[in-house]
Amino acid sequence: MPFSGAAAWSEERGVDSVLDRWLKSNMVRPCFCADEHLSGQEAHTVPFPEDLDPALQGALRQRGIGALYTHQARAFMLARAPQDRPHAVVVSTPTASGKSLCFHLPMLSKLREDPDARAIYLFPTKALARDQEASLQELMTHAGLGSPAIVYDGDTPGDARRAARERGRVLLTNPDMIHTGILPHHANFARTFQNLRYVVVDEMHMYKGVFGSHVANVLRRLQRIAAFHGSRPILIGATATIGNPREHAARLFGLPVDDVALVSESGAPRGDRRFFLFNPPVVNAELGIRASYVKQAVMLAADLVRAKVPTLIFGHSRNNVEIMLRYLRERVGKDVDPSRIMGYRGGYLPETRREIERALRAGELLAIVATNALELGIDVGELDAVICAGYPGSVAATWQRFGRAGRRGGLSIAVLITSSAPVDQYLAREPGYLLGAPVEEARIDPDNVEILIQHLKCGAFELPFARGERFGGLTSEETVDALEFLAKRKVLHEARGTFHWAADAYPANNVSLRSVGWDNVVIVDVARDKAIAELDWRGSHTMLHEQAIYQHDGECWQVEKLDYENHKAFVRKVEPDYWTDAMTYTNISILEESALGPATTTSDWPSGWGEVSVVEKVVGYKKIKFYTHENTGYGEVFLPEMQMHTTAFWFTVPERVCAEIAAGRAAAIDALRGIGIALETVATLALMCDPRDLGTSLGDAHEEEGAEGTTVSLPRKTRGGPAAGYNPTLFLYEHVPGGTGLSQRIFEQRETLVARALRLIERCPCTDGCPACVGPSGETRKAVALELLRRVVATA
Numbered sequence: 066m067p068f069s070g071a072a073a074w075s076e077e078r079g080v081d082s083v084l085d086r087w088l089k090s091n092m093v094r095p096c097f098c099a100d101e102h103l104s105g106q107e108a109h110t111v112p113f114p115e116d117l118d119p120a121l122q123g124a125l126r127q128r129g130i131g132a133l134y135t136h137q138a139r140a141f142m143l144a145r146a147p148q149d150r151p152h153a154v155v156v157s158t159p160t161a162s163g164k165s166l167c168f169h170l171p172m173l174s175k176l177r178e179d180p181d182a183r184a185i186y187l188f189p190t191k192a193l194a195r196d197q198e199a200s201l202q203e204l205m206t207h208a209g210l211g212s213p214a215i216v217y218d219g220d221t222p223g224d225a226r227r228a229a230r231e232r233g234r235v236l237l238t239n240p241d242m243i244h245t246g247i248l249p250h251h252a253n254f255a256r257t258f259q260n261l262r263y264v265v266v267d268e269m270h271m272y273k274g275v276f277g278s279h280v281a282n283v284l285r286r287l288q289r290i291a292a293f294h295g296s297r298p299i300l301i302g303a304t305a306t307i308g309n310p311r312e313h314a315a316r317l318f319g320l321p322v323d324d325v326a327l328v329s330e331s332g333a334p335r336g337d338r339r340f341f342l343f344n345p346p347v348v349n350a351e352l353g354i355r356a357s358y359v360k361q362a363v364m365l366a367a368d369l370v371r372a373k374v375p376t377l378i379f380g381h382s383r384n385n386v387e388i389m390l391r392y393l394r395e396r397v398g399k400d401v402d403p404s405r406i407m408g409y410r411g412g413y414l415p416e417t418r419r420e421i422e423r424a425l426r427a428g429e430l431l432a433i434v435a436t437n438a439l440e441l442g443i444d445v446g447e448l449d450a451v452i453c454a455g456y457p458g459s460v461a462a463t464w465q466r467f468g469r470a471g472r473r474g475g476l477s478i479a480v481l482i483t484s485s486a487p488v489d490q491y492l493a494r495e496p497g498y499l500l501g502a503p504v505e506e507a508r509i510d511p512d513n514v515e516i517l518i519q520h521l522k523c524g525a526f527e528l529p530f531a532r533g534e535r536f537g538g539l540t541s542e543e544t545v546d547a548l549e550f551l552a553k554r555k556v557l558h559e560a561r562g563t564f565h566w567a568a569d570a571y572p573a574n575n576v577s578l579r580s581v582g583w584d585n586v587v588i589v590d591v592a593r594d595k596a597i598a599e600l601d602w603r604g605s606h607t608m609l610h611e612q613a614i615y616q617h618d619g620e621c622w623q624v625e626k627l628d629y630e631n632h633k634a635f636v637r638k639v640e641p642d643y644w645t646d647a648m649t650y651t652n653i654s655i656l657e658e659s660a661l662g663p664a665t666t667t668s669d670w671p672s673g674w675g676e677v678s679v680v681e682k683v684v685g686y687k688k689i690k691f692y693t694h695e696n697t698g699y700g701e702v703f704l705p706e707m708q709m710h711t712t713a714f715w716f717t718v719p720e721r722v723c724a725e726i727a728a729g730r731a732a733a734i735d736a737l738r739g740i741g742i743a744l745e746t747v748a749t750l751a752l753m754c755d756p757r758d759l760g761t762s763l764g765d766a767h768e769e770e771g772a773e774g775t776t777v778s779l780p781r782k783t784r785g786g787p788a789a790g791y792n793p794t795l796f797l798y799e800h801v802p803g804g805t806g807l808s809q810r811i812f813e814q815r816e817t818l819v820a821r822a823l824r825l826i827e828r829c830p831c832t833d834g835c836p837a838c839v840g841p842s843g844e845t846r847k848a849v850a851l852e853l854l855r856r857v858v859a860t861a
Contacts, residue, residue, distance in 0.1 A: 078373045080449050080476050084339060086368065093365070098483075099342035099496035105471075109135045109332035114142065118177040121170065124207035133166070135332030140167035143326045144263075144301055145174065152324045153300035155269065157310035160468025162333035164303040165197065168265045169204060171301070175262045176210055176234055183256070184263040185287075185298075186237045189271040191218050192418055194237045197267070201235065210234075218242050220415055230254055240272075240280045243287060245573045248527050251290045258294035269304035270461065272317055273507040274758075274805040279578040281317045281511035282520035285537040286527065288319065293528055305465045308506035316509055319537050336471040340500075341480045344493040354841065357694055358484040359385055362454035363392040365480060369450050370397050370406065370432045374478075376450040378434045379466050381484075383608070384644065385454065386410050387616030390434045391691070394619055401431060408618055409435040412588075412598045437462070450478040456489045458755030461504045487746035488756050490837030491825070498750070505754065508805055512538050515803060521547055522572040525557055525564055532562040586632045588615065591625060602632070603707060606683045607647035609634040610702040613686060614645045629704070643688040643697055652680045653713065653762045653796045659809070664716055665816045670857050671792075674812035677713040679762075679798055682706040712804030714811040715764070716744075716819075717794040718853060726852065728845045734793045736849035738763060739839025741795045743822040743850070748797065748811050751818060757800060758807060764794045823854040 087093045110132035113122050125131075133141070136158055143154045144167075156167045172184045188194040194216050201214045214235035215225060219242065229236055230253055238247070247254055264287065266272075272280045284300075291298055302314045311327040318325070343365070345356040362378060369376040370393070378393070380386040390408040397406070407421050407430055424430050428447065437457065448470040457463050463481065471477030481499070483489035492499055511517070521536060525548075530536070536544045548564045551557040558567035566572075586605040588598045598617055600609060605627070608615060613624045615636055621644070622636035656676040664670040682705075688698040723733040741761035749756045799807050811818060826847060829838035834847035 080372075080374055080478055083368055083372050083374060083450075084478070087341075087365075093343075096343050096346055096361075097341050098344050098493045099340065099500070101340045101500060103338040103340055105335040105337045108334035111135055111138045111332075114138055116145065116174070117141065117170065118174050118208070120177060120208045121173055124204055127207050128204070133170075134163055136328050136330060137163055137166050137170070137332070139330075140301075140328045141170050141174075143328065144168070144171035144299060152326070153302065153314055153318050153320055154326045154328065155302040155304065155310050155314035156328045157304050157306055158329065158331035158333065159306055159335070160465055161471075162331045164267075165200065167328070168263070168267075168301040168303060169201060171299075172235070172263045172265065173205065173208060173210065176212075177208070179260075179262070181256075181260045182234070182262045183258075183260045184235045184265065185243075185257070185261065186214075186235065186265045186267065187243065188237065188239055189268050191216075191220060191239060191415070192422065193268065194218060194239060195419060196422060198237055201237070205235075217247070219246075230257075233257075240283050241578055244279075244283050244523070244576070244578055248283070248286050248290055248523070249571070249573050251294070251527060255294060258291050259296060261291050261294075261296040261298045264288075264298045264300050266300065266302045266317070269302040269310075269314065269317065270307045270465075270507055273313075273509055274801045275516070275803045276578060277317065277507065277509035278511045278513055278516050278805075279520070279576075281319065281509055282516060282537065283578070284317065285319050285511070286520060286524050289524060289536075290527060304507075305461065305468075306504050307461055308504045313507045313509070316511060319511070337476045338467070338471055339476060339478050340467070341478070342493065342496045342499070343480055343482045344490075345482065354836070355485050358454055358482045358489075359389055360392065362452050362482050363389050363396060365482070366393055366432060366452055367396045369452075369478070371400050373431065374450050375428075375430075375448045376432045376452065377448050377466075377469055378432065378452045379454060379457065380434060380436060381455045383410050383412060383436060383604070384616060384646070386434050386436055387619060388644065388691075389454065391616070391619045393432065393434065403619075405429070405431040407433050409433055411436065412600045412604075412617075414596070414598060437466075448477070449475070450480070452480045452482065454482050455484045455486070456481065456492060456756075458757055459505045460499060460502050462755070463499065464504075485836035486756065487742055487825075487837055487840075488749055491746060491750065494837075510806060513803065518547060518551070519572070519576045522551060522556060522566075523576060525551070526566040526572050529566070530557075530564040532559075532564070586627075586634055588617075588622075588634045588636055590622070591635045591637050597622075597636075600634075605632075605634065606681075606704055606707060607649065610647065610683060610686065610704055612645070612700050613647070614639070614641055614643065616644060627704075643690045645686045645700075646689050647683045647702065648685045648687060650682045650684045651760070651762045652682075653764055653798060654678050654680075655713075655715075656710065659712075660812060662812075664819060664857050668857050670719060670722075671717045672715060672812065672815055674712065674714045674808045676804075677711060677796070677798055679709045679711055679713075679760075680706050681709070709802050711799045711802055712806075712808040713796045713798035714808045714815070715794050715796050716740075716815070717792045720792045722853070722856065723793065726849060728849050732845045732849045733853065734763065735842060736839070736846050736853055737793050737795050739826075739834060739842065739846045739850040740822060740854060741797065742840045743825050743838055744795070744797060744818060747818050747821040747825055748807075751814060751821070752807055752810055754807055758805070760798050760800050762796045762798065764796055819854065820858050823851070823858050826851055826854070 140156050156164050175182045198216050212234040215229040215233040217229045217236045217238045300318045304310055311325050315322040315325045345358050345361045348356050366378050380389055386408050394403040394406050409421050451467050451470045467479040483493045533541050535541050552559050556568050557564045585599040587596050590597050609624050609627050611624055611627055615622045621639050623639045624634055624636050626635045658673055659675040661673040664672040683702045685702050686700050687696050690697050723730045726733045745759050826838045833844050834842050839847050839850050
């Protein structure tokens with residue numbers, strides 16, 4: 066039966082009432098592709114270890130903890146075990162399993178035993194450091210440890226920084242501050258480094274790709290500085306469930322795998338969970354278009370909010386979060402105070418984020434709409450439901466989000482609402498994949514030459530290198546080669562076998578760990594001359610161009626001026642009936658070919674992978690009407706291009722094949738776009754990566770003579786799309802600057818992936834193409850895409 070409106074919700078409240086109504090509803094139940102009951106588990110505990118300090122035992126009892134979970138006790142034992150060489154412990158257990166005590170307890174025990182002992186905690190975000198500060202301070206106070214734990218980041222005032230350097234026994238910081246604010250000034254932190262006993266790296270799964278590769282080098286530099294000051298800290302890592310926690314920790318910490326102890330069996334209790342996979346209803350069968358997943362997420366969230374079920378709703382983007390926040394407040398406004406429904410995303414000012422975090426912990430909020438910022442271990446209080454509007458991009462991220470609910474041990478609800486994106490629709494057809502697929506692995510390459518050279522420069526500034534010294538995973542010979550390379554470029558100077566920093570520049574300031582610009586754009590309300598938010602530099606191109614509608618806390622602001630040079634956007638509050646969506650033009654050109662080969666073992670269709678330059682330019686914007694999501698107009702945008710160097714896989718359709726397509730060359734090029742959609746889908750699943758890690762673009766190729774007189778086809782290093790006389794080429798490129806190795810893996814598995822893309826399109830029930838296979842287009846896209854793929858696969 067359809068829902069009868071808000072009045073019905075006044076009679077019954079809670080998770081069970083919502084489930085009952087959903088399962089009886091003719092609007093909701095038909096959309097469930099999966100309905101699984103995931104059983105919880107009982108707690109497995111052990112008494113406090115004998116060598117756990119009595120004061121700490123008393124502090125735990127004051128917090129209502131009378132025993133430790135088995136994984137907490139094991140982590141304590143491993144982190145306390147004496148070793149003759151550097152070693153590490155990594156804890157990989159589900160969300161809300163009490164990982165914090167796994168590193169708090171051994172660290173605080175050492176502080177109780179040794180009045181001079183110090184520790185450094187690394188968190189990927191400022192918010193997480195602030196969240197941990199409160200709980201750690203409380204524990205230290207109850208344990209009789211007077212010296213404070215102090216957050217040391219970009220928001221820390223000057224007097225607090227001095228206190229941290231002089232008296233702080235525990236520094237809570239982030240990799241960026243270690244990189245630019247602590248290691249280059251390690252003499253000011255001599256007392257900390259001389260007595261450094263533990264380095265804790267929390268949320269380790271966040272350190273992957275280019276960011277993780279940079280952080281691994283920061284940790285190499287940190288351990289080098291600690292050794293110079295005479296300490297050899299134990300490293301403790303904590304991560305949500307990933308496929309390779311021990312191997313990832315070893316690469317991140319720069320240690321042999323055998324020196325890393327793994328704790329992966331959780332003893333924490335887990336409540337029962339009801340998991341639903343919800344595929345929105347079809348609204349246009351011919352094009353395969355479904356109802357807006359954003360609106361469907363709001364519909365289900367409204368049911369939960371009216372029933373007073375504390376709920377967390379995840380959105381893909383900042384715009385999605387603001388739209389869902391607006392819709393949800395309006396939908397339940399008659400029954401629920403709108404102030405109990407908040408948004409949480411990047412761009413909110415620090416004081417705003419902290420107030421939202423406080424309200425979350427205090428249980429004052431009934432619903433929060435967030436980006437992936439709340440995937441991390443921030444204390445979100447006691448939630449009973451999580452809704453994901455769109456597949457988060459990986460199995461690990463999906464269960465990380467769902468793990469945010471159910472902390473009270475009762476039944477919780479987890480709903481994944483699929484969008485029209487191909488990966489989402491694949492999951493809707495194959496829901497068993499999400500429930501049975503292995504969790505993705507985290508991958509980094511700390512020895513990437515470009516990244517490594519940057520940190521060698523930073524390391525030389527901090528401390529001269531002696532000839533024969535090793536850095537990270539390099540041998541002494543490789544380290545010397547790199548140092549001599551820098552010396553030839555007058556960056557270093559060698560004297561008596563020691564390499565000294567010789568340049569005037571301060572190297573760490575020019576090395577971004579996240580490979581993006583340092584300066585955010587400040588958003589200023591012109592009516593009050595007051596900053597209301599900030600946005601990262603790349604995001605400003607799509608969200609803060611002039612005439613853009615910027616959404617913040619469910620309200621709309623129009624951008625009157627973007628001061629590009631000074632990184633300021635001036636906005637005015639408005640009440641439009643639309644929001645804006647930027648249109649971006651992407652152009653790709655090859656910088657260096659790393660490998661070339663046929664697309665299949667017996668075909669002559671060329672493919673390859675290598676370094677590319679991706680140029681993005683926002684050329685305009687669409688006006689999208691609220692609620693109906695109709696396109697009501699366009700506008701132009703005049704902003705400079707953004708350039709990124711990364712890696713890509715490419716796949717070329719020879720011109721002779723295009724000439725043989727009965728539908729014409731234009732249809733072949735359009736079909737290649739559809740193949741790109743299918744290939745991106747199968748590559749995402751095969752490589753177990755986030756769909757947002759890959760992008761597709763079309764280019765063209767020309768023919769050149771190979772070394773032995775054979776003709777090979779290489780993508781042209783020119784701008785512009787495919788033109789007559791050239792071979793249309795599909796690029797599958799990495800969105801991360803520098804790449805993370807995905808392109809090479811796609812090249813190595815290209816034959817299998819092309820065959821899978823063919824099967825994906827063949828098995829899709831649509832007639833002419835839809836978002837689940839090649840994308841909605843004209844009548845020929847699917848047919849021609851199948852013809853092209855069958856040609857290359859049939860030749861294998």
